Amino acid sequence: MTARLFGTDGIRGAANSWPMTPETAMAVGRAVARFMTADGQSPPRILVGKDTRLSGDMLESALCAGICASGVDAIRVDVLPTPAVAYLTAMLKAGAGIMVSASHNPWTDNGIKIFSHKGHKLSPVQEAELEALILSPEPMAAANPPVPGRVFHLMDAEEPYVECLSNITAVGSLSLVLDCANGAAARVAPRLFPDARLLSADPDGRNINENCGSEHTEALRAEVVKYRADAGFAFDGDADRLIAVDETGAPVTGDRIIAICAGFMKSENLLKNNTVVSTVMSNIGLNRALRDMGIYHVVTDVGDRHVTAAMLEKGASLGGEDSGHIVFSDYQTTGDGLLTALMLCRIMNHTGKPLSELAACMDVFPQVLINVKVARKPDLASVPEVWQVVRDVEARLGREGRVLVRYSGTQPMCRVMVEGPSEDETRQCAGQIAKAVVQALG
Template sequence: MHKLFGTDGIRGVANQYPMTPEMAVIIGKAVALKFKSTNRDSRIIIGRDTRISCNMIEYALASGVCSMNVDVLLAGIAPTPAIAFLTHSLKAAAGIVVSASHNPYYDNGIKVFDGSGYKLSDEAENEIETLAMNNNLLCQNVTNNDTGTVNHVEDPLVKYLEFLKNTMPLGFSLDGIKIVMDCSNGATYKIAPLIFSGFGADVKLLNVNPDGKNINDNCGSEHIESLSKKVLELKADLGIAFDGDGDRLTAVDEKGNKISGDRMLAIIGIIMKKKNILPNNHVVSTIMSNMGLVAVFKEKGINHTMSQVGDRYVMQEMIRTGSVIGGEDSGHIIFLNHQTTGDGILTALKLMEFLKDESLPLSELGKIMKVFPQVLINVKVSKKPDINKIPQIKDAVKYVENILEEKGRVLIRYSGTQSICRVMVEGPSQDETDKLCRFLADKVKEYIG
């Protein structure tokens, strides 16, 4: 059995290892065994997104959990941050989300939260992997006389809706604001329209008709072309796009321009400092953040540290530094004074709160941060050897870094959720950056593609 957990849970092609019903039963057993001895109730909440294979994985997980004499609460289709919230608020032992986030419909995944609603540490993931690989240990803990039961969470989206409302200031209103919203045919398709229209916004909807196979299909936070076009066509104040499981947000200003996670972090961090609500004057991002974010935080006197890629690592660094805001350029933004994980809907609400406070269009707020030219190329790979031990790639990186000197940077890393290597270059001009990134991507493809 190969390593199960990647950057963000377990992920793979549905009906292929490890995303098979047989493995889901084993993983359900391992998660139940890991968390059943806690002081919380022996109940595990399971939620899912809209992809066609979710029921298969969901029911297999529930079967595994029940076999360990632990009860299951099914939340149905719900955003990942909703499951994090429900796990904590309902005092469950753990929460599981069946989702492959922004991946195509034919992929699926399993994300696990502890009883406090936090993603697992490396140590906890390793413990679950060890249990999953030790069938004798799992079998020893099966009771013949007692099994868990499966029930449904009562009004899970209503509970999450109330939580979101309570994160906003008293009297908060979006009256007069026109929003174009792309729900990616994913887990936010019901809840997101309700929350924004409930605050009085004029909401125009895109991709809210999931059929099991159209999740993330040229839509959502990874594909904003149609969103940008619709914002311009309707003369909307902004556009917002969620990914398949609702923990990411990409925004579009009234001119149709993308506002990435880094830019949102810059806007939110700087305004929070201005309002004296930025504890420790500190914001956390990742090593993939644009150099422009580093520059603007330095200019504004905001302390800034970078974690490794993955919102759970952002969270760990936030806790270490006493920060309440952190995130990734991909759009995972964490508001630790409200939520325990990235939450796309909450991020959109907070962005609009600050937009109203500043009485400026989003295009003007976006000018807070100058984005350095950046090119990211994803190279499909057949294996994932240590890049630092491949002389040809090391030499190519050194060559590019010598050209860039202090005017840019290179970052090459494997995806933790897909069989790809991410090659990123930032540089002084778009043309030069593009040329250098393609040079490195070709080297990666030649030696490990």
């Protein structure tokens, strides 16, 4: 097992196949317990949550077994959004938080996300140290094993999280439609949006993200138009990301949400250090919109943990990804789709403007993203037949576009993203690069 466990957002894979097996989960539980007690302090508890996938019970049980085997207590919080687990970890002063979820992936996949005692995702250095523990033989002395920990069940674990978000802002009289992706949002969204019309809020273990949620907004868009709602909000399986739909049925992705929130927060003197953080995947339009608002823009690598790290470094209160991970550091330590929806409601209520008008603060450049399945992942700069095509396309687009070619952190994919002045030219350029990737690495 020499393959690297951690990808862009934790460990992820097909459930019941390596690395997403109960054996690995138990090793993760042991390793997290040892990692957080390495300073010799009294071992605190570790929170364990999950989304609605069928395999969640299996992995949750294995994680708890590994935690207890290392002499630490495990606190089960059952089905909760990922940001709720992060919030509870910090609020309850737990030693760490673990979330069993594969985010927007299908039910056949699962994953493990790990949070520090402060509710932040681990840094790459911390992940490397933890991975070494997970993959190494257990150093436990048979003659002196620790006293096993216990598993406790935290009843009504969602209450503190719901109360926290409810105290930030209110929905008001807006007419809303929510797509809960048959995932973790189904447990708490009705509490936060009591009058909203709900879609995909009946999880059965197999229907999470199935033609619904942030990756599939077609039904939500139709429902918003049909019922003349003010807006629609689509969450992913663990509710840490959000894609909005305006009153016309048009999607409002993460970059536009960031632009909307940035402008409002600046006007209300809430944008700390006049800074917004996003990733290299953000549309050129976001950079230009922020520049026009006089806001400093910091760009990071892909992954909301990189966004959060840069926000901490720069003292920023807003950051996120076009995928819908938005971080409001004044209230939360990680991306939170439910909080983002509430913030959009706050802005709509405060300004009296429809979401379509608010979204017009940013022009979206034509963007094409092609996912190419690859058999290997060498450094792209070391593959001349790909890199030369990338350089040719960059020269062709000049200042009117940009190119980003990178590997997926969780799948055997190479992501080819091109932005350009027109849809046709952008698609042609992306196809040219994707073809080169297929020929060299497919």
